[in-house]
Amino acid sequence: MSDKKVILITGASSGIGMASAVFFAKQGWNVAATMRNPKSLKEFEDYTNIKLFGLDVTSVDSIKNAVEDVLKTYLRIDVLFNNAGYALAGPFEAISDEEVRKQFETNLFGVMNVTRAVLPHFRAQKSGIILNTTSSGGNLTFPLYSIYISTKWALEGFMEALQYELRPFNIVVKNLAPGSVKSEFTNSTSFVSNSVYDKYANKVQGNIIASYQMAPDADTVAKVAFKAATDNKIKLRYPATMQARMGFFLRWLLPLQIFNKMVAAPFEKDTDK
Ligand SMILES: NC(=O)c1ccc[n+]([C@@H]2O[C@H](COP(=O)([O-])OP(=O)(O)OC[C@H]3O[C@@H](n4cnc5c(N)ncnc54)[C@H](OP(=O)(O)O)[C@@H]3O)[C@@H](O)[C@H]2O)c1
Secondary structure (H helix, E strand, O other): OOOOOEEEEOOOOOHHHHHHHHHHHHOOOEEEEEEOOOOOOHHHOOOOOEEEEEOOOOOHHHHHHHHHHHHHHHOOOOEEEEOOOOOEEOOHHHOOHHHHHHHHHHHHHHHHHHHHHHHHHHHHHOOEEEEEEOOHHHOOOOOOOHHHHHHHHHHHHHHHHHHHHHHHHOEEEEEEEOOOOEOOHHHHOEEOOOHHHHHHHHHHHHHHHHHHHOOOEHHHHHHHHHHHHHOOOOOOEEEOOHHHHHHHHHHHHOOHHHHHHHHHHHHHOOOOO
């Protein structure tokens, strides 16, 4: 049996998942790069220690098959990296119940189901790390992302509570919280609109586009993921970009009322109430 460590990554077809697959492979890990539609990716061509597996986090059967296949291939999993996700954005009243549920199916229930599938293996092995890509929006809030943010707050709360019951089994939970990161994220964001909110929404969109122009690339988060996977610390939260660090610092420093005013201010000037 290889003594190389093994990481299973969800959502490895692009962005943070893909960058992490390459980063861990470069450090000599065996990587199970899972994705909905496995396809040969030029980014992985140079790495014989990256293997692709089909996994849709919204399908329990696909999760079960993928975890079994990864264990057959690598005989172990040391780190589960729950990374797959997308954003649903727009004014809440324009978003349907179906769209809300779909967002939770991927960003929250998907993570729960993959985690449930891997836990028996971690317990038997008496070790394991569960890494999760949450978001700065897992602890902070910003406008027009109420549903996305509620999935990430729920994920933070779920994982923070789960960590306690897993400690006796030497299983450690770690949440990576990026701010804006260049990836396919903005392309896959499903933006629902309602013309009543257009004036306000356009300002928020403008601000988001500006934040992505200055955003770091996904490698920045991959490095933090590797640190979290290897630092041997029992530490829950890793802000994964400068923007996230700044946001958490200000949220810690300021009373909530002041913090909320600071978030709201740029979008309220000259906007009709
Ligand atoms: N980029 C940001 O600014 C940012 C900020 C904070 C947090 N995040 C979080 O970071 C994580 C990764 O996002 P990213 O920025 O790397 O965006 P990305 O490039 O769009 O990658 C998202 C990945 O998730 C996968 N995915 C979506 N639904 C899935 C499903 N049902 N089953 C399996 N895989 C699925 C996508 O696969 P397909 O190719 O099949 O669609 C893709 O591989 C997400 O959880 C996101 O919420 C991103």
